[in-house]
Amino acid sequence: MFDEPVSRRIVVGDIEGWSSRDSRTQRDLRHRLREVLNRAFTESQLPWREWADIAVSAADRGDGLLIMIPPDVSIVRLLDPFVDRVAVALRHDRHLHSDWARMRLRLAIHDGEVLPEGSGWAGHDVIEACRLVDAEPLRQALRDEPEADVAVIVSERVHRAAVRDGYGNIRPETFTEVDVVVKTYQARAWVHVPGIGIAQPSSPRKEPAAVNGTHQDGSRKKPGMPPDDEDDHHTEGDYRAPTDNAVSYGARFNATKIEMTVSGGNVILGGRQGRVVGRDNQENHGGRVG
Template sequence: MRSVRRGPVHRSIVVVDIAGSSRWDNLAQLRARAALTRMMRLAFRAAGVGWWRLSIQDRGDGLLAIVPAGVSKADLLDPFVPRLLAELRAYNGIVAPAWRIRLRLAVHAGELLRAGPRWVSEDVKLACRLVDGEPLYEQLGRGGTDLAVVVSERIHDGVVRHGYKGIDPAGYAPVRVRVKEVDVLAWLRETADPARASRVRVPVSRVGEG
């Protein structure tokens, strides 16, 4: 029987990690992961994407979601990000300060190959490198928000700069992301919460991050 080689398909990629969770015990990490999954489900639902339609890959302290074809990349910036931020603020408003969650989020898109239950490609690797970039840690460390969002140059050029769905291009600033073999231009979204903007800088540990 001749083997059939399937070519790559274009998909959007969303990667999210919990910042600083390595200092928590196992129960706290499990609670945070459960909260993260719930927030992501609600954010994707707001974007019109059922959880069952996504291909989810575990990142230890986070998740990688492959979004089905046909979902607008603009929806992954708005309403997805505002809903995620709203759910994050609501959660952090009812838990003890020590258990509040801070998130790093990256949005990218590219050509992917299916390898069993997983998707692989250089674009998947790039999305993971983006979420680990120093600019996201720095934004969280400034203390003005609990959600740091970066989009790839491809997402910026295809969606953000055109202002689709009222997305404000001025709300994104160019940053350089250098992680391991990756050295690329990306765009950091301003997600500052005015109620927290005046608080002191909070260090963000990178030890043990997924």
């Protein structure tokens, strides 16, 4: 019987900064890595326990795990929700350990054909997945985001199958295209750091600059004046320049002149109106407030 390859989803996880740890910490990290991945798979409702006979720990990697997943598991689910569940599990693990023992993970996700070999796996797609997890752009992503606990890289095949069209809650704009060169391996891939790379809220809208005293909307409002629907009874000539640290305004309501000064967080009404100190206290000066 001829050897035939089998299709597998390939996940490789490597612990960042492995060689700098002492032997006991390394042993502890390996144990915790299994717990983190088990928790992420379970919370993603993926049958981790059912894969026990095909999920292989690559002893020659030392600092991580090589996991083979049946092809009937959607590649989309390994990105959503599995990747986010890994990030949550790592964050939980981080709260339980010192900074020295902190676990940060590089994760590679690939899809391909592999050959069973004893207790392990062989084939070019296995090599590709291992090269991806060692890629410098992936390592740099963790260096650039010190608060991140995991950085993910996906092969072009996975990107085309699951990321490009934004299946599920996957956001293609959060994946950065990179060139991977590891030894003789060269390829294009995409790096994603969960929670990073999401569009930031837009800056507050600025008032358009006035040209010859007239704004783009045709008004001639001065800075600090109320919106159009609140200043129908104000006239431009009633507003005077601020003095010292206070900002003063003036207006006319029918025949009554009102002067208002904002100083130190207080609003002071002058003229025939009263004086308001803070938000609650009122002190009348020749008039009624309200």
